[in-house]
Amino acid sequence: MLPILPPILRSGTPDLPAVPRWLQGWIIMFLGPILVWAETTILRRIFTTTVRDHPLVRMGLAYDPAAVVAACAAYRHPEGTPGAPPTFTLEQLVRAEIVRAWAGGCSDRELAWHLASNLVVRWFVGLSLFAPQLxxxxxxxxxxGWMRQHVPDALFRDVLAFLDHVDPEDAATTPQIVDTxxxxxxxxxxxxxxxxxxxxxxxxVWLLRQRGPASLIAALDALDLTPFTQPKPARSAAARHARLQTTVALVARVVTTVTAHLDALDPVVxxxxxxxxxxxxxxxxDELTTDDAGVVTERPAKERGSRRIASAVDREATFRKHEGSPAVLGSNAIISTTRTRIRACVIVTGCTPDSVAPAAVLQQQQEAGAPLPDIIVMDGAAGWGKTRAEVHTRSDGQTSLVAPIPQSGGSDPARFSVADFQVDFARMTCTCPGGIVSTTVYPSGSADGITFRFRAPDCAGCDEYAQCRDPKAKPTSHRTVFISDYHHHMREAQRVNQSDEGKALLHxxxxVEPTIAWLTRYQGCRRARCIGLAAAQFELSQACAVRNLLSWLHRHARRAAA
Incomplete structure (x- = not known):
């Protein structure tokens, strides 16, 4: 059995074999060439027998991140200025970031461990096997951290440009599939x-004590923060209720104290x-309510705010609730992919609805100067008329959204829907399936659109009465039809979805699902490593860049085998 730790050389153990001193002198004189020869021999043997198909080996031979290295030039201080010379090149640091994304978004210490123990990683990064420092x-x-702040999408954009050169794909005519x-x-x-x-x-309080004015620090020191700095456990409902009253009162005193000194704060703070x-x-x-007596209680779960702050550490994270899945505190990741590559990736806070995804990916591609696709495909979350109108407006009519039309809330699929009524916007008339024309129209008070009214005498004796009216409705009640401002978008969507092209696109x-599976299972995108939306956006961009390279390598290998 191998020992857990390698044996440590004892005191007096020679580092070199017992050879004559003159031979040791010759070895020292030619030590550099000898080490280069030894490294080349070891790597050649490994790469030609064992790991020649390793993803990092194939990636290192095919992709050159020179453009990313150039984008990171500002990380170094200019030559001739004071400062120690760099120990590692920018290319080595950029390649280390590629390894991080390949290794599932690993931590800094895990990445350092890979660089110290993995020969393939060291070759890819450009570190010698006998490097004196890692x-x-x-x-x-x-x-x-510097790359996240200054060039967060440099690698993602460069990989897309590289793939468009070696594996061309018309970005304007290729449909993109969006999911979250x-x-x-x-x-x-x-x-x-x-x-x-x-x-x-x-x-x-900690921030103000570090960087606040002396007058504010003295005012804060005068407050008794013991209930916060030395909290006592509250094991009963009464104790928790009392703690809530104390907390709210103390927060109010701190806020009042800080507000009185806002003018004295530093512009940065x-x-x-x-x-x-x-x-x-x-x-x-969002969380509390106060009654007439001034007693504070927590709101019921259904009455709390939608964009709730749930952590003092990551204040940008909110809860994402998806159908059939538990709520997740974090962000909502959006990707737009074709059959061969991810074209856009966007991070929004977790409570952001999926319906914003199409406009978000279009905006990112516009800001990057990339051509917009003619067609975007998504699930029913983007099927509403407002989302289709946002896509049309964002792309100036260049991009069409293909998505299933969701069932209207509360409507009975066995009865006539809005799609069965014909609207003439020029004459402001609405014709029902029975041929009755209504000219009674008024703006909706709760939504974007108008409402047509069919009076009870108009519907009496109609052959379509049973299929049009609710069985529980009174015979004297009116039949109303709401027509949204996006009605023409929905009618066009219905026509596209029923066409052969629309059915093929939805099919x-x-x-997009295998791409999401790869990102979440193997590229570390199920859980962010750092807090904040900017950090999550950077991690997602890096992961999508590496995923694009790996997908291209797989396709290239299949084509070569065929």
Whole structure:
């Protein structure tokens, strides 16, 4: 059995064999060439026998990240300026980031371990087997943070340009399939509103004690924050209720104290403090209610706000609730892919509805200067008329959205729907399936559109009465038909979906699912490594770039085998 740790050389053990001193001198003189020869021999033997089909080997031979390295040039201080010379090249750091995405979005320490122990990784990054120094986790974290802040999509855009050169695909005429999935935040939600308010307040106080004016620091020191700094466990309902009252009162005193000194804050600190104050107010508005006696209680679950803050650490994360799945605290990841590559990837906060996905990917492609697709395909979440109108407006009529038309809420599929009524917008008339024409129209007070009314005498004796009216409706009641402002978009969508081309596009929508499976299972996109939407966006972009390269390598290998 192999020992857990390699044996350590004892004191006095020679580093070289017992050879004459003159031979040791010759070895030292030619040590550099000898090590290069040894490294070349070892790598040649490994790459020609064992790992020649390794993804990193094939990626390293096919893709050159020179454009990404050039985009990161500002990371180094200019030549001739004070500062120590760099230990590692920019290309080595960029390649290390590619390894990170390939290794499932691993941590800085895990990446450093790969660089120290994996020969293929070291070859890909460009580190010698006998390198006297390797990048540690702090060096890797520093470059990762800089790249996230300054060039978050450099690798993704360069890989797309590379694939468009070696494996051309007309971006304008190739349909794109859009879908979403949850990317969980690395933090856990607070257990209660009182705990969340306490944590937010303590973070605000810590910030002000570090960077606030002396007058504000003195005012904060005068407050008794013991209930927050030394909280006692609340094991009963009465104790939790009392803790909530104490928490809200103490938060109010802190907010009042800070608000009185806002004018004295540094311009850099002021936006941070205002954001904390806004979050404290939002948490209380979303989670709590106060009765006439001033007693504070938590709202029922159904009455809480939609964009709820659930963590004081990651304040941009919100809950994403998808059908049939538990709520996930984090972000909503959106990708737009063709059969061969991911064309766009966007991160929005978790509570953002899936219906914004088509417009979001179009906006990202517009900002990158990429051509917009003629067709975008998505599931029923994007099937509403408002979403179709947003796509039409965002693309200036260039892009069409193909998606199933969802069933209207509360409507009976056995009875006539809006699609069975004919509307003449020029004359402002609506004709029912029975041939009755209504000219009674008025704006809707709760939605974007108008409502036509068919009076009870007009419907009496109609052959289509049973299929048009609700069986529970009174004979004297009116029949109303709501026509949204996006009615023409829905009618055009119905025509496209019933065509052979539309049916084929909807049938191929499944092709996005394997891509999402690869991203979440093998590229680390199920759970973000860092907090914040910017960090999640960077991790998703890096993962999609590597996924595009791996997919192209798989296609290239299949074509070569055929």
């Amino acid at each position: 990048p540690d986790h702090t060096t890797l974290a520093r470059f990762h 999935f949850a990317m969980q935040s690395p933090v856990a939600p607070s257990v209660s509103a009182a705990v969340l308010l306490r944590d937010l307040t303590l973070r605000l 002021s936006p941070l403090v205002l954001a904390f104050l806004a979050d404290l107010a939002k948490v209380q508005a 191929d929508r499944w092709r």
